[in-house]
Amino acid sequence: MQRENWAAILLLLLAGAAAYAHATTTTEEFSRYNVGWNGTSGFAAGEVHDLRNLEPGTTLLILAPDRPFTAGEVEYLRTFLDSGGLLLIADEDGAANPLLADLGSAIRVRQGNLSSLDRDHANPGLFTVRVVENATLFAGVETVRVNRPATVTGGDPLLETSILTWDDADGDGRPGRTETFGTAVVCASEGNLIVLGDPSLFINAMLAENPGFINNLQPVLIDAAHSRTGTTNPVINTLAWVRETPAATAALAALAVLPVAYLFGRKRDE
Amino acid sequence: MNIQASHVILAAAAVAALILLAGEATAPLLYTAQNTSTAAHADPSTVPKESGKDADALIPLMGDLLGETGTLTLTIKLKDFESAERDLARYSELSAQFDNLVVKLDVTGNDIGDFQQNNQENLASLAALLNDTRRFEDLQRLEIDVLDGEQRMAIAYENETLRQKMREGFSAYAEREATVTGITDHYELNATPYRESVTNFAEIVNATEDRQEETGGSANSPLGIAVTPDNGRYGDLLSIAGTYAGGTAETPIKVYVDSRVAGNANLDASGNYACAYLVNRTPTGLHLAYATAGTVYSAVTAFEVLPGETAITLAVEGGSAVTCTGNLTTIEGRPVTGAPVVLRVDGTRLVSTETDQNGTYTEQIALPVGEHAVRAEFTAAGYPLDASESPTETVIVRSEGLSPLPFIAAxxxxxxxxxYLRRRHRPAEEPAAEPPMTVSPEEEAAATPPPVEIAGLPPREAATVLFQALRARLGLPDTKTPRDCARLAPAHAAFFERYEQIRYAGETPTDDELRAMEAEARGGDEDAA
Structure with a gap:
């Protein structure tokens, strides 16, 4: 075979690999298939698509929920909590509030633009909060770096900002006339239910910021049916379906083998 | 796959790669990611780091400031003026630290900024209280020592001035208590020392008034004084005027505002005087004025300086150094002159400048390449004006253009x-008069054969010796190559061509060949012929 042919084949392979990588990833916020800074591909967790099969005593993370929970699913979660399971809901835009209400919890997520002077980055939304209550999740952790969190009301406070924190309503990055300083709770608990006002703690770019907290959370299951972590695209969906469907896998293997077999047989005939 | 097809694929792949690169070429992420963020979060690895320790000091410093007010007023009340000086210096130093911190953290716009403003005014009030109390004590001693009636009158006037000033100072200090304690309660600070300072201040002023009543207040004076209008704002011109009953023309009059000389005038023929007073760096609030004509003192009168709003503009112009210009005016459009203006670059870097006589400021700032946000701020410290700030302007500093020198050199x-290449490839100019060099058989015959000795030499070296001998015999220059020789002496072309093969192709001549070549070199063939 000539050199040009090898070069062409190499290029085709590289192009194919690049196209595969491009098609099987996404840039959607919090997606498990987003390998960029704002994805959650680097967060180690087992995916759960059906809440009825939750094992008692495990930890389930519902990260940035954006789809409603049916009455049956709420019941599964309640049973899971009663069985000793730990349910961590991380939300910053209030989408989890209907679920919290259905679970009978008084905790709510209040959307806002918390900013603080208690920070070591130039971005006022990227600051440090203090652990104010003993909890397994925060064992050995004194401070947690949050990333544009929301305020959490109700329940027992677990994480609290310093007093030099304000809701930057006008978004100018500095406290204004109507933006007074004050502490805010960004994480609260109610029994086995913990509500965290900052799902950004689990994005790839933030994992290294709070290693103690991330380690304490392991092992953890993550809900892929109701949250933005499950955000995919048609190519990813197709590949996932093929992986999960044995018949489709076999058909695909056959499709790959048949042309080779045909070529091989034709050569023998010649 | 044939070559043509592979070339097409290669070309298509290359074009596709170039198109993809071109699409991303303008994206900043391709080069340096900076402040990458979305509505939900920011990428911490692309956000510049900064120290957070300054913020930690903010609230404790507020507590320290409150504590200093209590200590300072107590030492003034006890008339321990040396300790009070030290306390005031400490309070002033802490206040300066706090002011810097507030500006650095950019929190002037909320209740921390209000606390800072009130604290600055408290510092000024307590500094005045210390000076006034000490001066009052001095005057009390002077009054006892001085027997002269006019001098006693002068002292009495100054006492009265001080008393009124201290009373006004206390009123302002006490008015701020509610605001300050409201802020400190919000931050859970201990405001007890500050509340005690208000009480101490009141006690000091009351004690002063008691003693003043004991020693007698101001008396009717022939020197009148009035300030018109009795209030004004920044830039207003107030008239301080009066009549001196019994005064002669050209009598010099000195006018004092807050115990400092504010103007001079002479009595006219009618015994009147007038002096203009410009409200400039005069703090907001009540001020006292009196006049003297030699040893005669007028009564003390008061006027009020009202606060005014300001507006500040900013225009930025990019270049190798960013030029920031703007105007600072009152809301009525009056320029604020000689006022300090701070240019805040990217929220953290502060550059100080000052307005000129037209209220205009200009400052050139060297900034690194990139996009920068600039805002002008006027803190109004010491002015009867409110603070103001301009809208934030964005300026892009581009790298300087490429120097043309490398291009010119290239x-x-x-x-x-x-x-050079053209010159090199130009055909060599033919010598005009020189005829082509060839060797005729007659010339060849006339030439004397050189001695040739090849015995014992290796075959190839022997061939070289024979070539040189033949070339010499034919009278050809030593610079001629075998090929040149073959062209110039076609009769011996076979000899030279064979030698060329021996010399440059590395061939080895046989003995027969050497013998033939030797004979030719010696001229044997021609002789034989």
Missing amino acids: IAAALGSGW
């Missing part, structure tokens, strides 16, 4: 190379 080098 063009010059290319031109030089072209000239």
Whole structure:
């Protein structure tokens, strides 16, 4: 075979690999298939698509929920909590509030633009909060770096900002006339239910910021049916379906083998 | 796959790669990611780091400031003026630290900024209280020592001035208590020392008034004084005027505002005087004025300086250094002159400048390449004006254009190379008069054969010796190559061509060949012929 042919084949392979990588990833916020800074591909967790099969005593993370929970699913979660399971809901835009209400919890997520002077980055939304209550999740952790969190009301406070924190309503990055300083709770608990006002703690770019907290959370299951972590695209969906469907896998293997077999047989005939 | 097809694929792949690169070429992420963020979060690895320790000091410093007010007023009340001086210096130093911190953290716009403003006014009030109390004590001693009636009158006037000033100072200090304690309660600070300072201040003023009543207040004076209008704002011109009953023309009059000389005038023929007073760096609030004509003192009168709003503009112009210009005016459009203006660059870097007589400021700032946010701020410290700030302006500093020198050098080098290559490939100029060199058989016969000795030499070296001998015999120059020789002496072309093969192709001549060549070199063939 000539050199040009090898070069062409190499290029085709590289192009194919690049196209595969491009098609099987996404840039959607919090997606498990987003390998960029704002994805959650680097967060180690087992995916759960059906809440009825939750094992008692495990930890389930519902990260940035954006789809409603049916009455049956709420019941599964309640049973899971009663069985000793730990349910961590991380939300910053209030989408989890209907679920919290259905679970009978008084905790709510209040959307806002918390900013603080208690920070070591130039971005006022990227600051440090203090652990104010003993909890397994925060064992050995004194401070947690949050990333544009929301305020959490109700329940027992677990994480609290310093007093030099304000809701930057006008978004100018500095406290204004109507933006007074004050502490805010960004994480609260109610029994086995913990509500965290900052799902950004689990994005790839933030994992290294709070290693103690991330380690304490392991092992953890993550809900892929109701949250933005499950955000995919048609190519990813197709590949996932093929992986999960044995018949489709076999058909695909056959499709790959048949042309080779045909070529091989034709050569023998010649 | 044939070559043509593979070339097509290669070309298509290359074009596709170039198109993809072109699409991303303008994206900043391709080069340096900076402040990458979305509505939900920011990428911490792209956000510049900064120290957070300054913020930690903010609230404790507020507590320290409150504590200093209590200590300072207590030492003034006890008339321990040396300790009070030290306390005031400490309070002043802490206040300066706090002011810097507030500006650095950019929190002037909320209740921390209000606390800072109130604290600055408290510092000024307590500094005045210390000076006034000490001066009052001095005057009390002087009054006892001085027997002269006019001098006693002068002292009495100054006492009265001080008393009124201290009373006004206390009123302002006490008015701020509610605001300050409201802020400190919000931050859970201990405001007890500050509340005690208000009580101490009141006690000091009351004690002063008691003693003043004991020693007698101001008396009717022949020197009148009035300030018109009795209030004004920044830039207003107030008239301080009066009549001196019994005064003679050209009598010099000195006018004092807050115990400092504010103007001079002379009595006219009618015994009147007038002096203009410009409200400039005069703090907001009540001020006292009196006049003297030699040893005669007027009564003390008061006027009020009202606060005014300001507006500040900012225009930025990019270049190698960013030029920031703007105007600072009152809301009525009056320029604020000689006022400090702070240019805040990217929220953290502060550059100080000052307005000129037209209220205009200009400052050039060297900034690194990139996009920068600039805002002008006027803190109004010491002015009867409110603080103001301009809208934030964005300026992009571009790198300086490429120097043309390398391009000129490259063009010059290319031109030089072209000239050289052209010259090199030009056909060599033929010598005009020189005839073509050939060797005729007659010339050859006439030439004397050189001695040739090849015995014992290796075959190839022997061939070289024979070539040189033949060339010499034919009278050809030593610079001629075998090929040249073959062209110039076609009769011996076979000899020279064979030698060329021996010399350059590495062939080895046989003995027969050497013998034939030797004979030819010696001229044996021609002799034989």
